[in-house]
Amino acid sequence: MLKILRNLKVYKWLVGMVFLLVFIQAMADLFLPTLMADIIDNGVVLGDVPYIWQIGGWMLAVSAFGAAASVAASYFSSKAAMGMGRDVRRQVFTHVEQFSLQEFDEVGTASLITRTTNDITQVQQVVLVMLRMVVSAPIMLVGGLIMAISKDARLSLVIIGAMPVLVVSILFILKKGIPLFTEVQKRLDRLNLVLRENLTGIRVIRAFTREPQEQVRLEKANRELTDVSIRVNKIMAFLMPVMMLVMNLTVVAIIWFGGIRINNGAMQIGDLMAFIQYVMLIMFALVMASMMFIMVPRAAVSANRINEVLAMRPAFQDLGTQTADRERGTLEFEHVTFSYPGAEEPVLSDITFRAKAGETTAIIGGTGSGKSTLINLIPRFYEVSAGSIRVNGVDIRDASQDEIRSKIGFVPQKSILFSGTVADNIRFGKQDAEPYEIEHAATIAQADDFIRSMEDGYDTYVEQGGSNLSGGQKQRLAIARALIRKPDLYIFDDSFSALDFKTDSKLRAALEKETREATVLLIGQRVSSLMDADRIIVLEKGRIAGMGTHEELLRTNKVYREIAESQLSEEEIA
Known part of the structure; x- marks a missing residue:
């Protein structure tokens, strides 16, 4: 007292x-x-x-x-x-x-x-x-x-x-x-x-x-x-x-x-x-x-x-002051292991891979394989138990959290919107964004059409949690919010699940042009949405069970082939 x-x-x-x-x-x-x-x-x-x-x-x-x-x-x-x-x-x-x-x-x-x-x-x-x-x-x-x-x-x-x-x-x-x-x-x-x-x-x-x-x-x-x-x-x-x-x-x-x-x-x-x-x-x-x-x-x-x-003191605090721009657009995991406090076994074990600017890396795996946990480590929402993660060539523990997160455009699995206008929600990714930047981000995210069809357009009021929007509309606004930052690293955590195939296809085509100079990390459940990635990482029980292109994994990885066979037709697999 x-x-x-x-x-x-x-x-x-x-x-x-x-x-x-x-x-x-x-x-x-x-x-x-x-x-x-x-x-x-x-x-x-x-x-x-x-x-x-x-x-x-x-x-x-x-x-x-x-x-x-x-x-x-x-x-x-x-x-x-x-x-x-x-x-x-x-x-x-x-x-x-x-x-x-x-x-x-x-x-x-x-x-x-x-x-x-x-x-x-x-x-x-x-x-x-x-x-x-x-x-x-x-x-x-x-x-x-x-x-x-x-x-x-x-x-x-x-x-x-x-x-x-x-x-x-x-x-x-x-x-x-x-x-x-x-x-x-x-x-x-x-x-x-x-x-x-x-x-x-x-x-x-x-x-x-x-x-x-x-x-x-x-x-x-x-x-x-x-x-x-x-x-x-x-x-x-x-x-x-x-x-x-x-x-x-x-x-x-x-x-x-x-x-x-x-x-x-x-x-x-x-x-x-x-x-x-x-x-x-x-x-x-x-x-x-x-x-x-x-x-x-x-x-x-x-x-x-x-x-x-x-x-209460955060489990980790900023200790370093290095600038995270040594190698623009790179993401490296080096023997990363992570366990939740009090857990008997680690959620992730010995994760190692490297993604460069202009590449798309996809991560796939069954429920509980550790996909969402892996991407939560990148913005340093949790601290790694062992190993290191580097963004732009700098260990995330050697740079401030604000700087690391400023390099990332994050689209979470559950689209979270805030009460305010549509423009305010997109501007959440960049507070000083000009109107043309907001419209450009919305166009790339395939959101411009439905926004303009609303009575007040970009000034339409979004209710708490986006309750007056559909799931697909919320996802597209969340994607636009990440795009407007023009970050070095894009993280999409199963962010296209609520989109129809036509919108999904148009969005991916637009994203490919927009993200050429950045690293893209995709988390997904559908093989069809990840098969064009430069690199696919297969997770099983928190470990990397396979890594390669879609064709390589179909030939060499049993886990990936089982997932593909459960989703694709024989003609698509062949």
Whole structure:
């Protein structure tokens, strides 16, 4: 929690103003009972109406001054707390952007969303309360005790006797409730995960009529969160009644013993009224403190979860500063081996090949052979376990990730589009692209025709995830996004699967001219879409089972021939 609170240093002047204003408000609240005692003893009892008006005026002025300080303190504390929340959210987002896919797999997307939203909100709320209470509660408690003792020291023994009962009750309740706050956040993570899966996978759920089962799954996650939240609130619900009981019994005792002292002439009526007010202020300070005790543990859990993310270091970081342009358009794998953390066996083993500018290298293999993992190593989404990968003649570990990725035009297997216009999505590959560059990339990707057929053309709005476009349209926009960069290395991860054969053929013909000076890496399932490549790499169980042209592999490689025979006719194979 303290690590998060260090972000308030930027707002130290605002925090200082809050503390000063809260101090003024507390002093005003402590002064009012004394004025009330004075107005009763010297005005009401003696029947001095002018004196009542005079002191009453002072009470109004002090109340107005305290209220103004309270409003100003609320404004400045809100500004500091919300500003800190904004800064922490930006800090977390910036830090998470540096993560490799390994860290995303470890923490989970749903948990990262919860930590960036709900957890930071919890911390914001407690900081907002703390800025007001951390000064106000101690001043009210100590100041109230001092003023009460100054009115009647003997009667103050009632307060001193009640406070230990109150403190012990608070500590006992918190001891039972605090461990459950961690569980609440975990259950919230789970609910967020299930809800996110349902919303993103709604088409699949409906296609397989799984709505009833998914409702049960969501209800289970929701019920688990509800159950643990109810348990926490049941425990915390005892806090306020206990405090009110102790407070009311204390007031009754004070009135009882105060009445005896007034009857004996040891105390005035006004002092007893002021004494009761100070007791209420003391108890109110304890109530505020107890509210902090409720909020701080939960916020501490959230703060720990935020700190866990901020403390995580990417599995690898930029160490080198070499420029990745020694041999433009080359890609080399040299004895590359990769294993996922905790895996018993490597996903890829001893992968070695070299691709030069102007060449097309295709990779084919069965499901689980390691094709997608292999291409995820090139932009350094994961770190190789052994061996080296060189782009443009430079080891990807010896150049910055930004520079390596700037040389790559990547089209993932699943076409991801962002909310915005069609032009914005293509421009995602090159932010300063001119309109003619956008149109040229779209034309090469065979997307220009369908874009112009839309009502707003390139200004057509793309919904989140491209939900208002077909699969083939999304793929072509993703290809255009990669083309507009004019990179040294193109990576197409099964990026033509949603295209019909005519569009596929036209696109490949256009790509051949566009990518003559670059290296092209194709990942695919269809032999027909890869057979014209300069080099075909056959993967089987993470190893290279064969390498060569289509004709060579048909003659010499059993694995490739089995794949070809399952897809092509005898005439095509012959």
